Amino acid sequence: MAENSDIFTFSEKPALQAELISAAHMLTAHNSGQVIALVLGPRSDAELALKQGAQQVLWLGELPPDRLVEDTVLTIAAAIQSQQPFAVLIGATARGRAIAGRLSARLGVAALTDVLEFQWEKDDLLARHMVFGGGAVRIDRPLTQPVIATIGTGVFDATPAKTGDAGAIKSIDWVDPAWQAKLIERRARGGGSVNLAAAKRVVCPGRGVAQQEDLAMIEELAQTLSAEVACTRPLAEGLGWLPRERYIGISGAMIKPDLYLGVGVSGQAQHTIGMSESRVVVAINKDRDAPLVTQSDYAIEGDLYQVVPALIRALKARKGK
Amino acid sequence: MDFKWTEEQELLIQSLEELLQREAPESLMAELDAKHEFPFKSWQALADNGILALGIPEEYGGVPADITTLTLVCETLGKYALPLGIIYSLGIITIRDIIQFGSDEIKAEVLGGFVRGDLPVALGITEPQAGSDAAAMKATAVIDGDDVILNGQKMYCTLSKITKYILFMTRDSEGANPYASISMWLLPSDTPGLRFNLLNKVGWWTVPTYEVFIENARVPSKNLVGQYNSGWPQLMANFEIERLALCAASVGAAEAALDDSLSYANRRVQFGNPIGSYQAVQHILTDMAIKNENMRNYIYKIAWMMDQGMSVRHEHAMCKLYVARAACEVTDSAMQIMGGLGYMMDHRVQRLWRDIRLMRIGGGTDEIMYNIAGPQLLKQARKG
Amino acid sequence: MKIVVCAKLAPDASDIEIRSDGTISLERAEWRIGSFDLQAIEAAVRLRELHGGSVTALSIGPLRINNSKLRKDLLSRGPDDLVLVADDTLANADTAVTAQVLAAAIQKIGAVDLVLTGEGSADLYFQQAGLVVGELLELPVFNAVSRIDANTGSLRIERSLEDETEVLEVPLPAVLAVTTDIHTPRLPNMKEILLAARKPVLEWSLTELGMHDAITPRVETVSLKAPRPVERKRILIEGSPDEAAQALVAHLNKEGVL
Numbered sequence: 001m002a003e004n005s006d007i008f009t010f011s012e013k014p015a016l017q018a019e020l021i022s023a024a025h026m027l028t029a030h031n032s033g034q035v036i037a038l039v040l041g042p043r044s045d046a047e048l049a050l051k052q053g054a055q056q057v058l059w060l061g062e063l064p065p066d067r068l069v070e071d072t073v074l075t076i077a078a079a080i081q082s083q084q085p086f087a088v089l090i091g092a093t094a095r096g097r098a099i100a101g102r103l104s105a106r107l108g109v110a111a112l113t114d115v116l117e118f119q120w121e122k123d124d125l126l127a128r129h130m131v132f133g134g135g136a137v138r139i140d141r142p143l144t145q146p147v148i149a150t151i152g153t154g155v156f157d158a159t160p161a162k163t164g165d166a167g168a169i170k171s172i173d174w175v176d177p178a179w180q181a182k183l184i185e186r187r188a189r190g191g192g193s194v195n196l197a198a199a200k201r202v203v204c205p206g207r208g209v210a211q212q213e214d215l216a217m218i219e220e221l222a223q224t225l226s227a228e229v230a231c232t233r234p235l236a237e238g239l240g241w242l243p244r245e246r247y248i249g250i251s252g253a254m255i256k257p258d259l260y261l262g263v264g265v266s267g268q269a270q271h272t273i274g275m276s277e278s279r280v281v282v283a284i285n286k287d288r289d290a291p292l293v294t295q296s297d298y299a300i301e302g303d304l305y306q307v308v309p310a311l312i313r314a315l316k317a318r319k320g321k
Numbered sequence: 322m323d324f325k326w327t328e329e330q331e332l333l334i335q336s337l338e339e340l341l342q343r344e345a346p347e348s349l350m351a352e353l354d355a356k357h358e359f360p361f362k363s364w365q366a367l368a369d370n371g372i373l374a375l376g377i378p379e380e381y382g383g384v385p386a387d388i389t390t391l392t393l394v395c396e397t398l399g400k401y402a403l404p405l406g407i408i409y410s411l412g413i414i415t416i417r418d419i420i421q422f423g424s425d426e427i428k429a430e431v432l433g434g435f436v437r438g439d440l441p442v443a444l445g446i447t448e449p450q451a452g453s454d455a456a457a458m459k460a461t462a463v464i465d466g467d468d469v470i471l472n473g474q475k476m477y478c479t480l481s482k483i484t485k486y487i488l489f490m491t492r493d494s495e496g497a498n499p500y501a502s503i504s505m506w507l508l509p510s511d512t513p514g515l516r517f518n519l520l521n522k523v524g525w526w527t528v529p530t531y532e533v534f535i536e537n538a539r540v541p542s543k544n545l546v547g548q549y550n551s552g553w554p555q556l557m558a559n560f561e562i563e564r565l566a567l568c569a570a571s572v573g574a575a576e577a578a579l580d581d582s583l584s585y586a587n588r589r590v591q592f593g594n595p596i597g598s599y600q601a602v603q604h605i606l607t608d609m610a611i612k613n614e615n616m617r618n619y620i621y622k623i624a625w626m627m628d629q630g631m632s633v634r635h636e637h638a639m640c641k642l643y644v645a646r647a648a649c650e651v652t653d654s655a656m657q658i659m660g661g662l663g664y665m666m667d668h669r670v671q672r673l674w675r676d677i678r679l680m681r682i683g684g685g686t687d688e689i690m691y692n693i694a695g696p697q698l699l700k701q702a703r704k705g
Numbered sequence: 706m707k708i709v710v711c712a713k714l715a716p717d718a719s720d721i722e723i724r725s726d727g728t729i730s731l732e733r734a735e736w737r738i739g740s741f742d743l744q745a746i747e748a749a750v751r752l753r754e755l756h757g758g759s760v761t762a763l764s765i766g767p768l769r770i771n772n773s774k775l776r777k778d779l780l781s782r783g784p785d786d787l788v789l790v791a792d793d794t795l796a797n798a799d800t801a802v803t804a805q806v807l808a809a810a811i812q813k814i815g816a817v818d819l820v821l822t823g824e825g826s827a828d829l830y831f832q833q834a835g836l837v838v839g840e841l842l843e844l845p846v847f848n849a850v851s852r853i854d855a856n857t858g859s860l861r862i863e864r865s866l867e868d869e870t871e872v873l874e875v876p877l878p879a880v881l882a883v884t885t886d887i888h889t890p891r892l893p894n895m896k897e898i899l900l901a902a903r904k905p906v907l908e909w910s911l912t913e914l915g916m917h918d919a920i921t922p923r924v925e926t927v928s929l930k931a932p933r934p935v936e937r938k939r940i941l942i943e944g945s946p947d948e949a950a951q952a953l954v955a956h957l958n959k960e961g962v963l
Contacts, residue, residue, distance in 0.1 A: 371896055
């Protein structure tokens with residue numbers, strides 16, 4: 001049983017950490033606990049967490065260059081065992097999932113993944129997430145504590161960072177991992193980082209785009225719209241045309257832009273679940289029965305190779321006015 | 322009576338369907354058809370995934386498969402990628418003739434190559450003056466030492482230029498009985514003395530058909546397949562499975578045509594309602610479905626009979642006659658259901674309609690099928 | 706290398722039916738091998754082809770998974786044999802239960818060098834089971850593995866993370882959850898399908914695994930419903946590409962999203 005109502009957060013990504021802290025505050029509003037951020041990194045990262053709204057920071061220090069983020073599992077487990085928080089919110093990156101899974105095994109508790117919303121039922125915390133490839137919504141009640149939950153980017157909005165907030169930064173003791181893998185190399189992945197969650201307009205090509213060279217036309221459309229380029233999973237993973245962080249879907253980015261424009265996107269549930277809360281959805285597809293078309297606000301049934309250039313022309317003409 | 326497939330057949334077809342969706346999607350078939358290009362990559366994918374090994378003896382890299390399984394494969398190919406179904410069916414007669422009558426050397430060369438992805442052996446039988454009347458062929462083979470010199474002109478010889486070998490039929494003009502004077506030779510298509518003239522067809526655009534001129538083409542006389550002057554019964558032995566395979570591919574195509582029609586009838590709105598809600602359309606669709614069901618039952622009954630070792634001498638002809646006609650009717654109805662869209666080159670129904678029309682002519686015309694079945698029926702009745 | 710690859714047999718989520726009251730049903734869905742698990746099987750089989758050893762497929766679930774066609778389907782993809790733990794108490798088992806049973810089975814198989822799982826199950830996709838199994842077995846465990854090369858006694862792996870690729874040397878035995886990048890699974894051919902029927906299948910009960918009373922779920926499902934569809938305008942813009950594009954721009958302008 002949890003001793004207290006505190007909520008821990010952990011993410012190796014500061015932007016995601018801010019969202020977790022915000023989510024944690026929503027929870028502590030109900031149960032009056034404290035929001036405590038576990039931070040791995042230099043002291044400035046610990047200070048940032050306080051600015052992002054953490055009321056306390058448990059600081060793991062900086063990761064030595066030959067160690068992995070996952071080497072912190074035992075350290076984090078010890079902190080959880082000692083402080084007995086009500087819940088631990090972990091950012092759903094690959095590393096976050098690894099830590100969540102291993103922590104849940106160590107602590108003998110459940111981990112609820114890719115949580116989209118929390119609900120309180122008396123003092124029980126329920127979590128909502130998607131299953132069946134986006135085909136169903138499931139609400140789960142964890143029967144163990146602490147509640148470990150992973151949360152993806154863009155699900156919760158971060159509250160803007162404040163300055164000058166007091167809050168303790170407490171160093172916690174490092175616990176050596178039970179086993180170690182040897183780090184041989186880290187290779188940066190091309191494409192730079194993109195924050196799809198923050199984009200107001202998104203252009204999303206799908207399998208209707210025949211070849212990689214044609215993405216130039218999509219890029220031009222995006223630029224004309226001042227939009228970010230996202231994509232469906234096959235274009236990122238299968239074809240490798242775009243970096244992984246650009247794909248929208250149940251295992252990728254979940255976004256809520258003002259405008260989503262799907263070009264040659266059929267609209268399978270695994271994808272649409274990542275953009276279904278967009279304010280305005282536009283579909284360009286040669287098949288009027290494609291799922292995305294039936295789930296759109298505006299659709300043009302046509303050959304994207306004709307419609308996209310026409311759209312670029314029409315947008316430029318409007319700008320010219 | 323058990324109409325179920327074995328689990329192995331279900332798993333095979335599941336795997337083949339996924340393969341075709343990956344390697345021979347409709348968009349690719351449409352593109353190749355429009356460009357009149359052979360589906361080389363898709364054919365190789367069939368080889369790489371063991372489909373071409375089916376029914377080939379194991380010592381050449383093959384995997385045992387009964388006729389029912391081969392029929393299932395042809396139906397599946399016909400449904401998802403008719404060009405592949407056609408190519409595969411065309412090859413069955415020549416491949417089986419090689420298996421049954423070829424020398425060890427010929428078998429190793431041809432069957433091993435086929436399993437690895439070589440195109441099927443072409444059949445050089447028809448000549449300008451010899452179609453249904455195949456025995457009227459005039460191509461000759463003259464022994465010269467260890468070689469044989471081949472001369473003649475073959476018509477409608479599909480694949481001949483682009484494949485490695487042609488199964489070339491010649492006639493010994495001295496022989497009194499034409500059907501006992503025909504010989505079968507393995508003729509490499511790159512033999513000097515061969516000239517190919519591409520023919521322009523209404524359909525089957527991905528599968529090139531040629532007029533072939535053979536002028537003093539010299540091949541080793543060990544390229545004789547089977548026995549001298551036994552070519553006709555050797556070919557006849559495999560007409561049945563050839564026709565069955567073509568039927569199966571046609572049935573697959575008819576199913577694709579019905580699927581397209583049903584989908585369209587549910588979506589196309591005229592006069593305020595989907596056209597599928599009108600009885601006239603429902604009647605056409607139901608007739609199509611009944612024909613598909615009949616065709617399917619017919620081909621698998623024949624396949625079963627052949628697997629049991631039963632004679633299908635006239636039964637298979639009746640099946641071919643029925644399937645060719647019914648498949649043409651189904652694809653024609655599909656075009657009618659789809660109206661203007663059905664007539665557009667953009668949609669696949671026109672391709673199915675064009676490709677299927679040949680089934681009443683190729684592999685034995687409707688009229689020859691009647692000639693096979695009619696007398697047999699009467700003969701059977703006289704016995705009883 | 707003795708490899709165990711975990712594969713989940715479950716109803717195909719794309720066959721989901723929505724009832725009129727909004728609840729969902731998978732009763733008529735066809736049961737299949739999870740698509741992500743197929744990649745793990747392919748990775749295992751390729752390692753065996755390169756380095757020798759054996760591949761055992763392991764699957765747990767309700768009695769329904771002990772089905773001749775599913776067994777052949779699994780075995781036709783390359784494993785040498787199959788271990789099944791089929792018990793109706795495992796229907797809808799949560800991650801904790803699943804991982805404990807898998808771990809117990811792996812220990813009973815014994816002397817295992819490498820355990821592979823897919824990225825996540827095809828139906829629930831929680832992406833956790835492999836990680837929990839690894840931790841329960843106290844073995845090095847990594848997810849997001851996009852490449853595996855074997856040396857003697859260790860593996861060189863690449864992890865495909867959001868911003869970078871991590872290249873690690875992992876001691877054996879280990880547990881790895883592979884990504885979809887790792888390999889395109891081969892399609893079963895007839896030869897493999899025919900061989901599948903002859904490969905050994907071991908059926909173990911929970912009692913044999915010493916697990917009969919021990920398993921308590923840690924998650925309770927409170928509701929399972931179809932997602933509420935967002936009401937969309939569904940305006941289909943007609944006309945030539947230029948006409949349609951201009952009409953769309955006008956609409957978007959009015960919506961205030963430009």
